[in-house]
Structures are given as structure tokens and as C-alpha cells.
Amino acid sequence: MPQAAAYPRPAGLPEDALRIDSIDLDAQGIARRADGKVVFIDGALPGEWVSAQVTKRKNQWEAATLTVLHRESSLRVQPRCPHFGLHQGACGGCKMQHLEASAQVAVKQRVLEDNLWHLGKVKPELMLRPIQGPTWGYRYRARLSVRYVVKRGEVLIGFHERKSRYVADMRTCDVLQPKVSALLMPLRALIESLQARETCPQIELAAGDEVTALVLRHLEPLSDADQQKLRDFGAAHGVQWWLQPKGPDTVRLLDEGGAQLAYALPEFGITMPFKPTDFTQVNPHINRVLVTRALRLLQAQKHERVIDWFCGLGNFTLPIATQAGQVLGVEGSDALVARARQNFERNQASAPAGQALAATDFVARNLFDMTAAQLVADGTADRWLVDPPREGAFALVKALAAIHQARIGAEDAEPLPPGAEAWQPPQRIVYVSCNPATLARDAGLLVHQAGYRCTAAGAVNMFPHTAHVESMAVFERVGD
Template sequence: KQRVLVGFNEKATRYVADMNSCEVLVPEVSALIAPLQEMIVQLSIRDKLPQIELAVGEANLAEAGLINNRPVIVLILRIMAELTAQDETLLKAFADVHAVQIWTQTKGPDTIKPFYPQDNASLPSLKYSLPEFDLTYPFKPNEFTQVNPQINQVMIRRAMQLLAAQAHEKIADFFCGIGNFTLPIARSGAQVLGLEGLANLVDRANESAVLNGVTNSQFGVADLFKMTPEALTALGRFDKWLVDPPRDGAFELIKSLDASNSPQRIVYVSCNPATLARDAGVLVNEKGYVLKAAGVINMFSHTSHVESIAWFELA
């Protein structure tokens, strides 16, 4: 009693596992767990603070006068009650001492905003880079990025090897997010269309394309979970696909394939082997594809989860 637990939810429950450090987190964030416990217990709203979301970006020494190689760390506090003046003082002091940004969320995702420092223009921005492709991606704290940036680079390199994009080709990147695969594909010279269900991620992808001087990519918003053969055919014919869906997989997209819209090659990246296996069954047994190669990537170290990647070729 009179303690605050800071950790992850236990499997299949809403209970929080108490911890003082975590090997999954970057060391600078793992070191914050105990100080967070000490700070949160002093807040008047501690019973109205059910969740803290975390975002980490690469250090950028050229921004905001940074003088060390510490990553940019943002904590999003899901608060269900109004902060008191004392709460605000505690949070600001914590941010100053531990060199983090604190954002708050009072209701839905559209209520996420910087709390401290408040001058958003002066804050070091969240970003990650793909040096092999000379790409840098800015992102907001609540926008999806891969949890392991080092393994993300390995994954993209392998996907590009399997896709083998050529300058004369047209390639589609489904569930493209902020362009994690789209822009590396574009570096090959191919014309690339990235489709994503969330408009804010499409906006960020377009921003990254401009930032990186990429002119041979386009992005659009589409509900890929409601794809139909007619809608897929209307997109035009593509030589190759890159598919990287969330855990639910890409069943409706795969079911929409027919003779008029089937690419020669599909590289499928998945964070859920079960839905990849389901969709692979459709590709091989119903759509005329052959599984040429498959493997796993240790994206989620120290956990039971894996990232999978598979290459399918039209027979």
C-alpha cells in the first residue's frame, strides 16, 4: 500500500507487474522506472493516471542545444482528472531532472498535447533514421513506429533483398504507416504507392518524402480491411507488393486478388505468425502463388513475439 506500480500489464489481465528495470526498454528509459514510481506516488491524481505511453527517438545533437547522445524521450500521461498546481510542479521538476518531455492525454488521441516544455517548436523532435538508404523519419509520440530501431534496419534490408525492386517497376506498399518500407523502395528508382488506413500517418509519410527529397512515391488513405476486388483493380496493376499489416493480417486484401490485379511478387512482413499462416494459405491454395522463402526476425527481444517475413512468387 501507498506504493505505485510502474510496469507492463500481466498477460491476459489488467494487473500491472511490479518492476524496477526492464531489459526490453532502452537503458535510459529503464532507468526511469524507479524515479517514476517515486514521483507518481506524490501526485494528487495518482489514482487517475492509469497509463503512461512511451516514445523514444534518436538523439539529434544539432537540435535544441543538446550536448550529449541521449535519446529523445517522451512520456504521454493518460490523466483522468485535472492536475493541481503541485502536480504540475512535480511533473516539471521530473522532466527537468531526467531530460524528458511530458505530454498529456485527457480523452481520445486528438487530445494528446505537450505539457512540459510547452514551447513545442523548441522541443527536440522524435525521429529515426535508415542510414543505409539515407533516410530520416520524423514522428509524433502517438504515431506507430517499430519498437526496435536497430532490428528495423535489419528487417528493411532483408525485405529489400527479397523484393528486389527495379527502377522500371510499379510497386505497392500496403499498410505503409509513415513510409517505413515505402521510401527505401523508392530509393531503388521504382514508382511506389503507399496505402494506409490512418490519415495522420499518411500525412507524416508525405512529410518524410519531402524531407528526404523523394519524388517517386505517392501515399493515400484506404481502409485495407474492407478491400474488394473492384477497389484493388481500380488502383492499377503493380509488379510487386510489400505488405506489412498489423496483427489482424491482410485477409481481405489477399482475398481480393484476381487475374487482373495480381502482382508477380509479394513480400509479406508480419508481427503475427498465425495470421501470416492464414493469409499464406490463401495465397498458395487459392491465388496461384508459391512460397519461395520465409523466416523470423527477433524484433521483440526478451519476449515470445517475433516478426516474420515471407516471399511469394506468382506461379
């Protein structure tokens, strides 16, 4: 049985006091008892001595909650939000407000490095400086739960309580766009005044550069009176109402006209209109830096062809089209492909003379069912940009690895698909990830089976104060 690390125990501490050795991604302090059993302690930070109340016991580990802080870490800070903490009813939207912001980034960078090594056996040649931005007021997208509490006779709007399905009693939220944080209490009063207050379970925020849109999910048709209340609220507070009676495809503007929801990527002269239920990045400040760094690492040239896998609305595709010679955007959603094509045509029409975007096409395809034959059919590209959802890009990377394994004559390799003789893999791949575990898995395939080396990787702090780890990695074809 492994023993606890030998740290001098400060005088005067109770026998049950534990020293916190490290922290996990859920912001739980990690300690070891004298017999080696691991204890995960909510609210504790590395270097601290604490007492804790055990909430769950297993053979190899225990879960606990901090009760007494005997020696405090220099990295501990006062949480800015009154709804953050370990108390009953605390909001579960953030996990790390008690940890100094730069230390949060260091934790996420370490998580990225650990995942790449332990899951993928990959060690980047260079660790990139983490991408950081504003730590407050950054969230321009959010899904807020709504509940009319009959016993209390009031409406709650916000994130769920910590470790609970109940809606937190939030009155402000410092990670939301400030305008929306200030609207939480007025929104509660508005919903409470509606005839449909018991059948409106959700409000989704989607803010662009100029427009703040709110999507009201309603389970029954809204009366004319309720719709008028929404209009009056929108006019008074400068928000644009959208209605969602059923699934995401049913979302529509309450009233047609008005400004269009959009965000800009000014460095590339690109403007991206979108609908409030389309996927866009939560943090527009980080997104601008993310796109800029991705394209700088991609290094597309005017004579080259680039494929943007999981292209969505064209967040990377259109900027790539300002630098490459030919671009293909591939996405699983027909609706997003149509929107990406519209965005390309709009930006092409408004491009200054002599600065036209490169020839760009978009196709819809299930990228979780990618094959080597389909990869060959999509043609050779000099560079790839890969930006998958949390599931990662396993099928895509596996198809690339299958071709490489066949070419080197590996045992049990599948035969090359028709036309693969002339097909060439990309020289460089820039992989943008929202899940370090699936990035590590895919990186392992690229490095150990597809003929690439990982030249760089770094964390992206898209969601300050939360456990989400976004990152970016660069893969270079061996021999190029």
C-alpha cells in the same frame, strides 16, 4: 488413445515425474502422461524431467506449474530479471527468460514453419536465417500501467503481473531502453508526489534516436504545480513529456519546442519523425535490419511501380522510393497518411542532388474491406510490400485470388471487375507479419488460389524473451 513417448526413466525419480517433449509459444513445456493426456507445464523446458502441480483439468489436457526440477535442460539459463518467474507477483511482460536466447529464436522459427504448413499447407522453398539483434535493452516502445496503491501508500509502474490484472512491483526492466529502466523508481516517486496521483493510469514510452518521450494519461486536468513537477523531472532526466487527457488524438506536448521525436534508417538516408502514439516498431535495431532485408528481397528496379500496403508512417515506403520508379503507399488511417506524406516531403527536400526519391503518393483506405474492383482501380504494380497488423491482409489477398480464379475459369469464380483485362498482378510480394497464424492463412490463399509460390520465409525476433513471433515471407508469381 495415443501413448506417451517411450523415454528411459532415470533411476530415482518419483512416479509422478514427467518428461518434457517440446515447448509451446507461451513457453509451456509439453508432456504426456502414460494414458496419452497432454500436460502443459509453466516453467518447464524440453528434455527436462519435472514434477508439477496441476492447476486446471480438462478431458484431453491439463495445465500445471513446475514444482520440482529433477533433470535440467542444457538450454536453461538463469533469468536476468529479478521480477521474472513463477512466484506470486512475478512480472508477465516476458515468458522465455529461462530459455537460452538462440533457443528462443529456434522455437519461433519452428512456430512459423508449423503454422505455414498446418494452417496454410505451404512449405517455403527456402527458410531464411532468422533476424536477430540485442536481447536486452531493445524495447523503445512500451505501455506501462500506473497504479497508486492506497493501502501501501505507494505507486507501482510497470507491466501487469503474470496471469493477473494487477501491476507488477517492477523496480528495473532489462528489456526496456536502459535509460527508461533506470527511471522506473524515480517515476514512481514523481507520480506519488502529484496531486493527480490517483487519476494517472498509464505512461507510454516512445523513444527515438535522440529523444525519449513519455506520454502521461491523466483522467483529470493537471494542476499548475503538477505540470511544473513534470517539467522539473523532464529537465533533470532528459525526457520529453506529452499529455493525454482523453483518447490518442488528444496527445500534445507539455511544452512546445525542443528536439523532434524521430528515428533514422541510415542505409537509405531516411529520417522518420513521428508522434509518440503513432505506430512504430518496438525494436529499432531489428527494424533497420528488417527494412534492409525486405527491400533486398523485394528487388525493386528504377523502372518499376511498387505498392506498399498498410504503409503506416512510410517505414518501408520511403526506402522503397530510393530504389523504385514510382510508389504508392496505402494505409487505413488518415492521420498516418498525412504523417507519411509529410515525412516523404521532408526527406525529398533534404535528399542530396541526384538522389531524389521516386514519385510517391499516399492514400487512405480501409484495407479490411478491399475488393477486386478497388485492386484494379489502384493500378498494376510490379511488386508489393505488405505489412499488416495482427489481423493480416485477408481481404487484400482474397481480392488478388478472386482475379486469378476468374482468369483461369475456376468454378464459382466471380466475374472480372471492369478494367481487369489489362491489369496485371505483382511479380513478387514481400509479406511482413506480426502473427504467424494470419500469415499462414494468407499464404495459403496466395499459393493455392492466387497463382504464387512461397520462395522464402523466416522468423524475425522483434521481441526477445516474449511469445511474439514476427516473420517475413516472399511470394513469386508462378511462371515469372
